[in-house]
Structure formats: structure tokens, C-alpha cells
Amino acid sequence: MTEAIRKSLLLCDDETDLAEELGEFFAESGWVVRICNTGGEAERLLVEGLAPDCLMTDLRLGDMDGSRLVATARSLPAAIRPRLTVVITGNILGSASKENLGVDILRLKPIDPAMLAQEMEDMLFSKMSD
Template identity: 45%
Template sequence: MNATRSMLICDDEEELAHELGEYFASLGWHVALAITAEEAIAQLRGGLAPQVLITDLRIGAVDGRQVVAEARALPPALCPALVIIITGHVMHNVTAADLDSDFLYVKPVDPTEVLDDIGSFLAGVAPPPA
């Protein structure tokens, strides 16, 4: 993966958000963090254009589904190429597609598995503009 890759991580579990952020940053990713859905939405509306959005599903009054909806509504140049939802709640018979995301993980999240899935997914997507 090259250093131009970017992501927004939104999770109200600050320790997890920071750990994931540090992991991806150590691999050359540009990482933005948000601890609330409102903060993530504000960053997206403010012009942040991450290639990858990782959001917790249940993060307060405004949840991850709203973060995903806001991201998906952005103009194509700003819309994340990949949306990942993570949750601490087991959701029987719910798929990533049901939540308008590309991947769905149940916590605890294995960052190497996430990285592998991101790499495979982005390999089929055009590189970001310079």
C-alpha cells in the first residue's frame, strides 16, 4: 500500500480508535479520527475525502448508519471507495450490504484481517488522484 492512502475511523471507544489509527498510520496511511458520529459527519461535510471509512455501528444518538449515509451522499470525488462497519453487538442474519457497507466486523477487530480486506478491495479500485 502506498502512503497516499487515507481513512477516517469513527468509534466512541477512544482506545480502539487510537489503536486502529496508530496501526494504519504505521503502515503509511493518513488517518483521521472521530470519537462521535457528529464529529465524523462534520469532517466529511468539511471536505475530508478518505478512501476508507471505518465506523462503529452504535456510537450514540447518531449512529454509524448515519455516518455511512452521509459518506455515501457525498459527491463521487469525496465519497469513500470503501466503507467498513464494526460493532460490538452480534447481529444474526445481518450482512454488510444490509447496512450499506462493504465489510462488517464484530469486535474485537483483527487489524491485519481488516488490512487484508482493504488491500484486496482497493486493488480493484482506481488509485487516488495525485
């Protein structure tokens, strides 16, 4: 049922190997994937209207904090705003939660990409049903 959903992903992680591996997994799972290794590049694409269904970002990027990238995505007009935001991180600090980061999904690395992909697809389907 969730296969009918157009699934596009903007993936931002400064760990190049991880970004490539995740991008490949999601592409093989039917997602259209765009990979960025800097927050600045991802932010530029979003502001210019890339409009992915999902933004997935690391929390700690080399050039900016991933929460800034999420805030930029959330501030976009509805027509180009990602419907789903995901933060993956190896560095959760203190009371960080998906609520105070303003994201739909927060996962600690290492992640299980198959479980994450299913959760993302379920959430996208749910958001489309609302």
C-alpha cells in the first residue's frame, strides 16, 4: 500500500561512506535519493525548491548543526517543505528529543536502515491520510 507513495529523500551526512551506503540502500528500496555531505549544500537545495518528501540529516555536520537544517526545512512554504524530517546521530546530548529538535524521527547510529525505511514509509502514508 505504501508503494504508491512517491518517496524522495534528501540525505545529509558529513560521513561520506555512511551517506553513500544509506543512499544506496534507500535507492534500492525505491526512494529517489539526493545526497549532500554539507549542511550548506542541503540548505541551498531546500531553499531553491528541491522539495523532497523526507529530509534525513546528521545532527552534527561539519559546517553547521543539523537542527539548523531542520529549522530551515520547517520554515519553507508548504509546497516545498519536506513532509518528514529525520535526524540520525551518534552524538545525542542530554535531553535531546525529537520534540525539542522539531523532527518526526530521531535515531541513534548505528541505525537499521530497513526498520528506519519502514517507519518513514508508514509515517509518510499516515501524513497523506490525514
